[in-house]
Amino acid sequence: MNDRKREGLGPRDGAPDDDVLKALFDWAQARERPAPDIEDRVRGAVKAEWNRIRLRRQRLRRSLALAASAILGAILVLQWTGRDPAFTTPAPLATVIDVSGRVSSEAGDARAIRSGDILRAGDVIGTEAVSGTSLGWYNGIGLRIGERTRLRLISISQVELLQGRIYLDTRATPDIHGARLTLRTPVGEVVHIGTQYLAELLTGQLAVTVREGRVRVHGSGSPTAEFAGRGERIRLSTRGPVTVENAPTYGEQWAWVEALAPPYELEGSSAWDLLQWIGRETGRAVTFVDAASEQAAHDVTLHGSIDVPPMDALRLVLPTTDLEAVVQDRQILVSLRR
Amino acid sequence: MAIYTEDKKLVRRLLAGDERAFAQFFNDNFARLYRFALARLPGDPSGAEDVVQTTLTKGLRHLGKYRGEAALFTWLCVICRNELAEWARRNSRHRVHTILTEDFPAIRRVVESLDSSTGAAALSGPQRLEVSRLIQVTLDRLPAAYGDALEWKYIDGYSVREIALRLQITPKATQSLLARARRAFKDVYATLVEPVALPGKAQKEST
Numbered sequence: 001m002n003d004r005k006r007e008g009l010g011p012r013d014g015a016p017d018d019d020v021l022k023a024l025f026d027w028a029q030a031r032e033r034p035a036p037d038i039e040d041r042v043r044g045a046v047k048a049e050w051n052r053i054r055l056r057r058q059r060l061r062r063s064l065a066l067a068a069s070a071i072l073g074a075i076l077v078l079q080w081t082g083r084d085p086a087f088t089t090p091a092p093l094a095t096v097i098d099v100s101g102r103v104s105s106e107a108g109d110a111r112a113i114r115s116g117d118i119l120r121a122g123d124v125i126g127t128e129a130v131s132g133t134s135l136g137w138y139n140g141i142g143l144r145i146g147e148r149t150r151l152r153l154i155s156i157s158q159v160e161l162l163q164g165r166i167y168l169d170t171r172a173t174p175d176i177h178g179a180r181l182t183l184r185t186p187v188g189e190v191v192h193i194g195t196q197y198l199a200e201l202l203t204g205q206l207a208v209t210v211r212e213g214r215v216r217v218h219g220s221g222s223p224t225a226e227f228a229g230r231g232e233r234i235r236l237s238t239r240g241p242v243t244v245e246n247a248p249t250y251g252e253q254w255a256w257v258e259a260l261a262p263p264y265e266l267e268g269s270s271a272w273d274l275l276q277w278i279g280r281e282t283g284r285a286v287t288f289v290d291a292a293s294e295q296a297a298h299d300v301t302l303h304g305s306i307d308v309p310p311m312d313a314l315r316l317v318l319p320t321t322d323l324e325a326v327v328q329d330r331q332i333l334v335s336l337r338r
Numbered sequence: 339m340a341i342y343t344e345d346k347k348l349v350r351r352l353l354a355g356d357e358r359a360f361a362q363f364f365n366d367n368f369a370r371l372y373r374f375a376l377a378r379l380p381g382d383p384s385g386a387e388d389v390v391q392t393t394l395t396k397g398l399r400h401l402g403k404y405r406g407e408a409a410l411f412t413w414l415c416v417i418c419r420n421e422l423a424e425w426a427r428r429n430s431r432h433r434v435h436t437i438l439t440e441d442f443p444a445i446r447r448v449v450e451s452l453d454s455s456t457g458a459a460a461l462s463g464p465q466r467l468e469v470s471r472l473i474q475v476t477l478d479r480l481p482a483a484y485g486d487a488l489e490w491k492y493i494d495g496y497s498v499r500e501i502a503l504r505l506q507i508t509p510k511a512t513q514s515l516l517a518r519a520r521r522a523f524k525d526v527y528a529t530l531v532e533p534v535a536l537p538g539k540a541q542k543e544s545t
Contacts, residue, residue, distance in 0.1 A: 021520060025492035027466050028473040031485075034372045038383065042372075042391045043364055049395040054355045268395070295424060301395065 049301075052268035090120035093153050094135040094143065097262045101131025101147070124152045127164070134260045141181050142169040144260040160184040165200040167257040168192065170213070188219040188236050196280075198257065205237040211249040211283045217242075249283030250330055258282060263307040271321050272297035274313065279332055281310040289335040296322055296336055344481075346406035353401055366482040367411055368394065371418055373478055377471075378422050389425050393418040409481070476527045484519035491516060 034042075096117040104110050105117075106124040119125070119135065127133065127149045135143040138156060145151055149164025157180050159166075168181060170192055183190040183199055187206040190199055195213025199206065208215055214229045219236045226242050228234040233247035247253075261281045264274065275297060279286035288294035300321045306313055314332070318325055326333045351359035371393060375386040397414050404413055477485035483505060490496040490504065502512040 021488075021492055021523070024469075025473065025488075028470045028493055030489060030493050031369075031373060031474045031477060032376075034369055034387075035383070038372070038387050039368060042368060042387060042394070045391050046364060046394045046398065047360065050352075050360055050398050053398055057353070058355070292427075296428070299392065299424060299428070301392075 045301075048303075049268045052265070056265070090122045091156070092118045092120050092138065093123075093156055094119045094137045096133060097136050098134040098260060099131075100133070100260065102128040103131055103133045103145070106150075119153055121153060121155055124150060124162070126150045132256060132260045134262055136262075137181065139181070140170075142262070143167070143181070144169075144257055146256045146260075154184070158182050158184060161199060161201045161206075162186075163201055165198065165202075165256075167196070167198045167254075167260075169196045171196075186220065187238055188217050188222070191216045191218075196283075198254065205235060207233055207235045209233040209247045209253070211254075212280075248330070251283075254283055258309045258311070261310055264310075264313060266302050266304055266306050266317070269302055270298055271300040271302060271318070271323060274302060274317060275325075275332065275334060278310040278314050282332075284327070284330055284332050286332045286334060289333060293323060293334055293336045297334065342406045342409050345410035346404070348410065349401050349404050349406075352398070363410075364394070367414055370411060370478040370482070370485075371414060373474070374415060374418055375422060377475075379425070385425060385429065389418065389421045392421050396421070411479070411482075472527070472530050476523055476530060479526045480519065480522050483515065484522055487512070487516055488519050488523060 096113050096115050096119065099113060099115055103113050104126050105113050105119065106126055110126075113119070113125070113133065125133065125145055127145055127147050129147055131147050132149075133145050135145070137143055143159070144167040146165035146167070149166065150162040151164070151166060152160040152162060154160055159181060161183055162185075166183070168183070170181070181192070185199070185201050185206050187201065187204065190197070190206075190208050193214040193216065195215060196211040197213070197215050198209045198211070200209075206217075208217055208228060210228050210230055210232055212230055214227055215234070216225045216227055217234050217236065218225045219242060220238065222242075226234055226236070226244065228244055231246055231249055233245050234242060235245070236242040258281055264277050266274065272294070275286045278284075288297065300323070302317065302321075306316065308316065311327075314325055314327075322337050323334055324337045325335075348359055348362060352363055368390065371390045372386055375389045375393075376383060379385040379389070393414060396417050400417075404410065477489055479485075480488070487501055487505065490501050491498075496504070498509050498512050498516070501516075502509045505512060505515070507515070
């Protein structure tokens, strides 16, 4: 038996020689190329997705770099001057993402704030009736300020609520974890433990409603702390007992929070991603009736842009897919369209 | 364990946002993935297009998970297989049950002698088509430059100088690349087919 033929393709050194391959390739045809229009379509769609991913990574790197440089800058200034930070250039703490109505900063001369403005330690943010603002804190936390509210920005890890209502989301920036922001009020102090919560200081009473996670609340002058978890509300005042009650994580009380949600990056995201965002922003659990509908949500890639509140996004975007959703109190039930 | 350093370099460049890296990523993988998908969705170029688009976008989203322990194309093929399964599940009325030799290592087809003076004549039409298909599959499994260089030389009949111009390397480097490509071809092809049997021996049919 011919050893070469037994080996099949080549001499003993393992490299098939030219003649053998020529003989083999005599039976072969060139590989089929995809049609140019198919290649163009796929290239365009994949490139768009890559651009979206690149942009997201750049923003994340910028946020981290800015946060790091802000902290480093504050440290260097303190070391250089050896003086109280109030007498140096105040440290930048956050960027204004969105403004609705009339919102101002009372640091020095009062001035209206706009999207893109940088806010610094010592700024006091004031909102008028039917107004609000959404801030991107440099440690990754998202902070929304409701109407008729005054909030003093103290440092990267502290704010003081003087009156009104704020909403805090410690997971506003994906991939950034562990950021802290303590909320001080005349009535007490709120420390979050990985959470979304709403704090309201009205008529001398502080009410903290937790949508996700837990908070620890210290009453002024109280040696002990109270805890509240998802779906609970703590009320405390300078006089009177601390109470903990059940509170819905969705509904009318949260409407102003949803209205200030930063725009969702729709282009290239999946329907599943969008639904998770809607659930998170509206305090509802997203439930799929079966595995098929959940997989379909993963498989749908969305295109375009939206700048509407979450429930409007659900009504506008989902009908363009094979999915439909029914909102049932605390749940968004998703199924395949029949 | 082999580490695919060139593929890892490409992925690092992609993660850094290098535009040319994207062009290389797409050009190296799109056509091969398309053929991979189309072989499993025969007669459905539209389905193959959808599957490949989803595969490439998912690949880009999960690039951070690529460790270089397999070729990048192989890694993309794993994603593609999952997408094909999902596509088939969603489009069950179009499902075609296709068994491909290279998908089932236990299935082997025996081809007759490679000696063109006897073997070619001994092969039936369908067998020759199968050999042709396996050659194409093998070329797609190689690094893009290897598969292209072998195809240009042995199927399209380009000279070494012409191939060098296409690859933008010297003729000497092209010859060296062709030698490496031939070795790689042999290794991959051998995993797809049984050793050659001499004419006259019974062929084994696989199920």
